[in-house]
Amino acid sequence: MLKPTRNDATLDHTTAAWCVAALVVGIIVAQVSPHPDASKVVAVLLLLGAGWVAAATFLTHGAGDSLLCEVLRLPEDFHALGIVTLRLRLVNAHRRRPALFLQSHVRVRADGRMLPSPPFITPQLAPREAVELEWSITINMRGEHEIVDLRVRRCFPGSLVVCEQIFLLQHRMLALPAVYRLQDRAVQLLIGRRHAAGRQHASPAAMEDFIGVRSYRAGDNPRHIHLVTSLRMPEYPMELAVREFEDPTDDDVCLVLDTGIAEDEEDRELLLYRHEKSLSFSVALCRLLCGRKYRVRFRFLDADGKARDLRIQHPVRDLARLESLLARVKPISSRKAVQQLLGKQAGLGEAAVLFISLREIAEERRQPRLAVLSVTPDWQMSLVREVVDS
Template sequence: MESRRYFTRSARWVLASLWPTQRLLWTREGVLYIAVWAGLLATGLNQQINLILLVAGLAAGPLVASIFASAAMLRKLRVTRRIPAYVFSGEPLTLDYTLENSRRWMAALALAVEDDLTPLDRIVSGSSSVTPRVFFARVPGMTRARLRWQGPSPRRGKYRFRMLDLVTRSPFGLIERRVTTLEPALLTVYPRVGQLTRRWQFLQRQASETRRGMRHDRSAQQQEYHGLRDYRPGDSPRWIHWRTSARLGQPMVKEFEQQNEQDLAILLDPWLPRTKVMPEQREALEKMIQFAATICLETCRHQGRRLLLGWTGATPGVRQGPASVKLLHELLEQLAVMRPSSEGTLSTLFDTLPPATLREAVLVVVSTRPVNLLEEAERSERLSGTAARGLMGRVVLLDASNDELTEFIQFPDDQSPNPAKPSPSSRTISPAPMIQDSDQDEVEAITEGSPR
């Protein structure tokens, strides 16, 4: 055990030596100060004037004091960050930074915390890094202080926090000393979401009706089983639960919860050419993803229907399940990292869909290029000619390249009144920021038994 501990300590020492955590940088004021000090020293030595040499010797004091005082200022300090699990693009990004001063008597003065948020993969054109920075004016000994940084969130995708820099220029601002600590973390930025217009509600209602104008009805086998209840006159004998009825000595029937809404399938065709991609095409792709994210959010607010998200590509993908918060997070995360593709067709995507979706669900097909949906359906191995033509009555086909989505979705900055958002206590998630406390800093004392 002793040899293992010695080896562990030695390995940590070697890693600390190879990866320096502190850096000294001369500030602009420090460079000017050194230039003046060097001039005084050179003049005193050249002219042999003791008074000038005395002044130069006294002027060296702040330089030496800055080196040792800055090192002492960063001793026994610990900085941590708290980030949300996700954030919607376009919404404020809120980060909390906590500085803990474990020194008993000495306060921490004039400290800045610098962070770096970089995209894992620049799948979205225009993705950029974010560099949060907060400033702690004074943190007394044996206390911790918290500051909040808030800024605009980047574009959709996955982002990575790597290192935190604790920076001080104390006491004279001549030298900047940095201590780097590894604090890795991941942040998922969901696509921007808006509000669906009434025209979209009307269009979806039309697609939910059959050609005769009657709303599609489900068979009893496709209804959700709710429980058991006593037999009532007029109940079908097929729904009697014979085992429970024999145990209780009275007839009991199964009770089902009627689902009035059809399942919804969102099929995306994120096509972009291999070369010479125009900015308008990239913008159409982002609008398509924002539209799909908004539909997923609105659908999962109300449980009782199944939701499916499919996308074309070299390998078509499908995510589905009952409308819920868990499914919503899965779909939004998939949309956040969705890549454009120059391969894949809708006919291949139709082959990967479950038979019940092709037979029952309302299909919302959004593409970044003009497509002939009937031809794509007829090319599918799962759909015959008659089935393909029957599918057209339940399909909403939208072309994002023609700016067709603008009449179906609105964003808060496109209209004067902001749409009401659900409270954070509800089960469904909201595009509002997760942390909604005040922006003032907090200071609390560290007790002897508190964790550090």
């Protein structure tokens, strides 16, 4: 159970203004009215109003000061445009007094801005009872976010004060790039590139290509099953072993992400928008290529100029690492550094190189000697089948 870290009581300026206005109007009416008992009537009305305000202020300040908060569910890492659920339980720990007219909301810090949630209104919370609070949160921006606190506000109608209790949550969460689904024809990007730079055969050409055995994966050729090793496996026949003929350190495809956006770039806002979409496209392309059993290498430069290099071999573990890296990446101000990385990778000649570009002008037109294929922003969006938003 969380106890409130702060209990604030502030003056309700609206109620105070109405009280002053009612007093002024009552005095004026008592002075100008020709009726002999006008002052008595005004005095009774003012006393009734003052009694209501006093009672409302007492109920606001005295009831609901024994609230506790229990965390039921905090969101973990999620994808941008997805929906995450936050569930809390608010408990009135007092033995006798109910908590009246509660308004609860959480605050989320996203990209340096504080975003309050819609209020959850509880007219009455009886003693020793609890109410569950639930919010569905949708965040469009990737990056690190924080659920800062829960704020419970109490104000009985007519009260001169507003009481607020603050429960610190301070839960950090990471919004990963949005999930794209690509069309199957995206694999056609490799036509003519794989044979030019990547491996050129999918089956052994000679006995010396054999390098060992590994666990069977869906799609492997049944002819390559190693029967002797399979019989020794504890979960045989549900688990099999196959011969490995190719060097797993070789890459079929190398994706180089364009992160170069200069501070004085003319179309900087447009490029930043394209940058966000290129991150989601890159993850989706890696997921598609891994599903087709390509060995993928992913390279990019982050804001401090450090080169990031990740081999995507396991479709779950490695893609999760890639998404975590891309959730925090920021553009680098030097385009020249990105071009140097691209040129260095193209010069290796070890794999087909795809350049995920932020600009419509293909990079190989600028530097014809580079053996790369630039996937421009329009081309990227033409390959997207759907955007998964939940």
